Amino acid sequence: MSTAFRQSFVESAKQYLPITIGQLPWAIAAGSVLKSVGLSFWECVGMTVIVYSGTAQLGTITLIMAGTSQWLIALAACAFSIRFLLFSALIAPAFENSSKKMRLFASYILIDGVIAIYSNTILSEKDKAKRYGVYLGPSLLNVVTWLAGTTAGVLFADQIPEKYHFEFMATIVLSVLLAPAFRQLKSLIVCLVSGLTACLFINLPMRTGFFVAILAGIFTGALLERLQKKTS
Template identity: 60%
Template sequence: MTTTFRQSAISGIKDYLPLCLGQLPWALASGVAMKSAGFSLWECIGMTLIVYSGSAQLGTLPLIVSGASIFVVGLTTIALALRFLIFSALMAPAFEGCNKKVKIWAGYVMSDGVIAAYSQKILADPQLESRTGLYLGTSSFNVMTWMLGTVVGAVFTQQIPEEYHFEFMATIALAILLAPALKQWKAAAVCLVSGLTACLLIQLPMRLGFFIAILAGLGTGALFETLERKRK
């Protein structure tokens, strides 16, 4: 861990701290939801460590509680976490020259917030140690914040009133990060198509509407990119 790596990591963590605080309520809500579903504290910690995705954790709990098959639960988890496959493809160039262990850890700690906040800055940074320090430092700090919030939520479930609806705080924080990207017409079109698709198909079972909305957004983005390349 070089000086450049440490400085970049510390700088990223300081700048990312407000968003981490914004995701704490969502982490608390995840812990409360898992504990309310009948999970033990260690099961809550285990699910958080293995899945590490608020949407996948909260999205699969109703299926687990209702006794759905492992196949259905697994398929739903994949659908809800499919966006990370796109994020991985986006960030892959930033880790050229890194060993496999670093790449595996980078994939595990990946999160929506860090990608939204720093992806452009990381990909534009020509120095490997600087960009990996920014990504890995901030993402690792994000993991610790999420784990802490989940454990606190699971431990103090009985003391947190249900009517507080903490889970919406993280959505609001991510929406704020998304707003600047909407200045680009292609990004706005992708958001519009995927958002409308999710709303129209919200009644589909097993959250299939969410999965189809992801594919619709990806297809829209790919279409615009293809048309732009042909025009050029």
């Protein structure tokens, strides 16, 4: 490890620490929910490690409880995580000359918060060591925090009072991450369209309204990009 890598790793991790602390209650809530549906300790931990997505984990719980087909559950998990396909395409240039192992590892630890906060830095940093440090620092910190939080939720699910509503912390954390995007009119329009679509289709079965909202946001963003290019 070079000095540049260590410095950027530590600095970015320190900057991201408040975000991980903020999502810790969400992780605890996710773990307690997994435990409450009858999964064993190792099943809960295994799902957390394999899926590594709070949205996909909680989104598929209802399907698991209903005894839905495993293929449909897997498909739903992929749909809930479709945003990561866009995130990976965004930062792919930063790992263009990386080894296959590095790219696979980077794809596994990919998360919303790091993309929202550090994507511009990662893409603009020419020093490879610093670029890796900026990405790996907060990403690995998030892995540790999420695994620790969900494990704690599984172990102490019976001791967590329902009145605390830890799951609401997810909304708070995501709202903080989205706030900087509102500075751009285009991003604000995409957020509004996606949010309103989710509200309109909230009663669709199997939470398919969530997928419709994602598609609406993607379509709106692509349309605005095309209009911007035509006018420029």
